[in-house]
Amino acid sequence: MLNFKTFFQIAKKHIGTCFIYVIIFLILMVVMTNINKGSSTSKFEAKSVKFTVIDEDDTVASHALTDYLATKHKYISFEGKDISKIQDNMYYEEISYVLTIPKGYEEELKNGNFKNLVTHSMRTDSAAGYFFNQDVDSYFRALSVYQASSESLEDSLSKAANVMEKVNANEVEMITFEKTNNGNSPSGYFFQYFAYILISVLLLSMSPILMTFHNRDLAARISCSYLKPRRKAAGIGLGAICYSILVWLIILIAGGFGGMYRYDPIETIALMTANSFVYLIVIVTMTLCIASFSLSEHALQLIANVIGLGSSFLCGVFVPQWMLAENVTRISRFFPAYWFIRNNNILAGFNGEAFNPDEYLLNLGVQLLFALAFMTIYFVMHVQKKAKAVA
C-alpha cells in the first residue's frame, strides 16, 4: 500500500504534464470522430463518385452532360477552376475524376464525331474512376445510338438522358442476411480512436511516474527495504491501474458530453465500454512492462508513438480493418488493438458486420491473455531486478 500511496504522490507532481496529454488527445479524439461520423453510409448506392468538370465549351450539350453525371454522382465545384487545387483534391482522393469538356464539344456532337470528345484525369488504379468512366461511356453510347437514328441533337440529348434515368431508376435489391447496427453512430468511431488515444495518453503520462520508481538509486534503496519485490510491484501496479481508470473515466465522461452515445442502444454502449475497459487493462500492463526498462523521456515518447501509431495503422484504427490485406491482419493479430477493434467493428456494425456474442467474448478473452502475459513479464522483471540489485 505504501507504493500505492507514493504512486499518487508522485502523480500529483506530474499532474500538469498528464493534463496536457489528456486534453490534447481528447481534442484529437473528438475531431477525428466528428470527421468520420457518417462517412460510412449503409444504403447501397452504386458508389457515388466525387467528380468535377472543367467545361470549356459551356453549351447546352456540355451542360446536359454535366447535369446527367451529377444526377448519379457527386459533383464538386471548384471556384475559378483552380487546376492546382483540383490536382490536390485528386491526390488526396477527395475527388476521383476530373472531366474536361473542350471547346467545340457541341459542334463535334452535331457532326456525329464521337471520337475523343472529352478528356479526363483519374488514377489508373482507381476503381471509382474506372466506374465513372463506364458511366461516361454509357452516356455517349446512348447518345450515339440516338444520333445514329438521325434525331436532332436536342432530341438525342433529352432522350439519352431519359433512357439513362429510366435505367438508373431500376434499383438494386439489398438483401440483409444478418442484422447489423447501421455503422453510422459516433460511438463506434469514438471507441475506435480510443485504441490510439489510450496507448498514447497512458504511455506518455504514466511512464514519468513509473520511471521515478525505476530510478537507479531509488530502486536500489527500495530493494534494501524489507518490502518483497512482488509486493512492491503489486503496489505500483495497483496505483497504475487506479490512475488509468481515472483517465479512462475522464475520457468516457468527456465522450458523454460530446454526445457520443446518443444514437445507440444502451446495450451496445455497455458492451463497447466493457470492451474498452478490458483494453485499458491490457494497455496498463503493457505500460508497466515498458516502464520497467529504464528509458529516457525522449526514447519513451518515440516508443509511445511507434506503438500508438503503428498498432493503429496495422489494426484498423486509422485505416478500416476490412481494407487491410489478409497478410496484414495476420500480423496485426499480434497486437491487442486488433482484438479490441474487431469487437468494436461488430458492435458498431461497420462494414456490415453483425454482432455475435461468441466472437465478442473470444475477442475479450484474447485481450485478457495479452494482459496476463504483460502482467507476468512485469512481475518477473521486478523479481529479477531485485536479484540483480542484490548481486
Added chain:
Amino acid sequence: MNETAVKVKELVKRYRELLAVDHLNLEIKQGEIFGLLGPNGSGKTTTINCILSLLSYDNGEIEIFEKPMKADAYDIKAKIGVVMQNVAVFEELTVQENIDYFCGLYINDKQLRKQYVEEAIQFTGLEDFRKFYPKKLSGGLLRRLNIACGIAHKPKLIILDEPTVAVDPQSRNRILEGIMELNRQGATIIYTSHYMEEVEQICSRIAIIDNGKCIAQGTAEELKKLIKKREIITIDILSVTADDIEALKALPHVYSVTFEDSKLTILCDGGSHNLVRVLDYLQGKEYSFGHIHSALPTLNDVFLEITGKELRD
C-alpha cells in the same frame, strides 16, 4: 595588491516573502582568501549567485574589479572561475574533454588551452582518470573534476561554493591545499562553507552570515576578539560544592563557572595562567580530578555567542 576584487553594497534578495539576503555588505581585497561562513540556508549561495549575475536582486550594487557586474559583462566574466556547489559537468564527456570544454569557454588559443588543461589535471590529481566518464568517478574525484573545470583557465578571481561537501578528509585536504596554492599563485578566492575548521584553516578574512545578514567580518583572530570568551577550561571531577563555584568565579578573568555531569566548565575572558590558577585552587581543596582540557574559542563559539545558536545543527 590592496585593490578591491569584489564589492557588495546593500545587497537585498527576496524570494517572495522570504528575505534571503538582507542588506549585505562585503568588500573583498585582491589576493585574499575570503571565507563566507554560515549555516545551511543562511544565504551564502544566493549571495554568490547574485555576485555572478545569475540571479536578479532587489536592491544593491555589485562591483568586480571595480566595474559593475552585469549578465553581459564578458570582460569581467573572463577573469572569474566558478566551482558550484552541485557538480556541473557533461555526463557524455570524459574528464579531459570536460575540462577542455569549460576551459575553451575562456581560452581560445589552442596551444595555451592544451597546456592549461594539462595543468588543471595535474593540479587536481586526475592524471589517471583522463578517459573516465563522470559516471565512473567516485564522489571525491567528481568534486575534483568539478574544481578542475572551474579553475583550468587560471582566473584572477575564483569563487568556490562549498567545494568540499561530501568529500573524504584526504580529498578535502588536497582540495584545501590546492586552494591555498591557487592563492599563492595570485588568485583572489571567495570560499563558502559551513565547516568552520576549513574556513579558519585557509581564509585570510571571514564574513559570518546568518539569515542573509553579515553578522561579523574580519580575520579569524579579529572575530574571536569580538567575543568575551577567550579560554574554556573543562575538568572532569566527581563533585564540587556551591562555595567552590563561587570561589572559582572570584578568580581573575573567570566570568562563568558551571558544573554538570561531573564536568566543571570555566570560561575566562582573557589573561594568562588561568589554568594554573584554577588547578592551584582545586589542589588546595584536595579534590581529585581526571581529564583537564583547555581550549581557545572557535568560530563556532563566535557564532554561538553572536546568534545564540550553534553553527552546526
Added chain:
Amino acid sequence: MLRTMIFSWKTLFRDKANTFWILLFPIILGSFFKIAFGNLGATENISTIPVAIVKSDSVYDEQLDNVITQLSTEKGGFLEASYCTEEEAKEQLKEKEIVGILHSGEMVRLSVSENMKEQSMQQSILKTFVDRYNMQVNALTELLPDHMEQYQEMIDALSAEITYNANESLGRHPDQSPYTQYFFNLLAMQCLFTAVGGVLVACHNQANLSELAKRITVAPTHKLIRIVPELLAVTIYEFVLNAVGFAYMAFILKIQLLDRLPFTVLTMFLGCFVGVSLGFFIGCFGHFDQTAKQGLVFAVTMPLCFLSGLMIGNMNILIENHLPIVNRLNPAALLTDSFYRLSQYEDLSRFYTNILTIIGFIILFCVTGFLMTRRKTYAQL
C-alpha cells in the same frame, strides 16, 4: 564555433540510448506503414466478379445469356457467371461466394448482400454493367419500331470501339499511391520531433534549468556565439539520423522519394532546423523542468502532425478546402506539402513559398528564443 559544435556532437552521439531510438523510430514506423499500406487498395483492384444468374424463362433470357457468355469468356471479360435457381443464388450470396444475383427480365435486376460492404466496389461495377445492358436494350426497344432503316447504324454505334474519353493526367506521378502521403507525414513528424534536441539546447543555456547552464552562463562567451553553433550542431545531428530513416524508406521500402533529391534533402534539413528551433523556442519559455518541456513539445507537435494528415489522411485536404490558412502556417503541413509538391508538381512556386515560410519560422523561433535567454538574470534558480 566549430569547437562548440564538435563538443555538442560528442555529447549527442554518446547518448547512445537516445541516438538509437531516434534512429530506429522512423524505421519501425515506416515499416509498419509499409506493411499496412502495402496491400491497401487491393480491394479496389479490378478482378473478375463472381455472379449468379437466375433466368426468367422468357424472351429476354437469350439476349442476356449471349452477353454474359461474352463477358465471362472473352479476354477483358470481368464476370464469373453461374446459372442457378433463386434459392441457390441467395444461399451462395449469404455464404459470400458470389457478389450479386442477376435476375433476367425486361429490366435486368441486381441483388446484392447488405453484409458484404467490403465488396461495394464490385457491387458497383455490377450495377454499372446492368445499367449499361438495360440502357442498350431500352434504347433499341424505344427506337427500333420507328427507325428500322437505321438499325445497322445503331448497332454499329452500340458496338463501336471508340474512345470517347481520353486520359490526360494532371500530376507528375498520377499513379502514386495516395498512401505515400502518410510517408510524407511521417517524414514531417520526424523533422518536428527534433524539437526535443532544441529543448536540450535551451536547457544547456538557461541557468535556471540546469547546473551545467549555470557554469556556462558565468563564462565570458557571448550567448549568441554559444547558442548558434549548438543549434546548428543539434540540427545536423538530427538531420544525419533522420537521413538514415529517409534512406531506409526510399531504398528499402521503395517509397517514391528520390526524384528531385537535392530539393527533398533541403526540405529535410530545413524541417530538422525548424523542429530544433521550435524546441529551442519552447525550451526558453517558462520555468518548467526539462521533462515537462519535452512533454510540452510533444503536446505541440502531435496536433500539428494530426492536422497535416498523419492519422487521418484526408485531414490535410479538408483543411485546404475549408481553412487553408492553417495549412499555410502549420509547419508539419508545410513540410508534408513540400514533399508532395516535389513529387507531383512541375510548377514549384508553392514549394518555394513553403520553404520560405519554414525559413521564416526558423528565424522567428530562434530570434525570440534568443531574446528570451539573452542578458537574463533569473529571479530564482
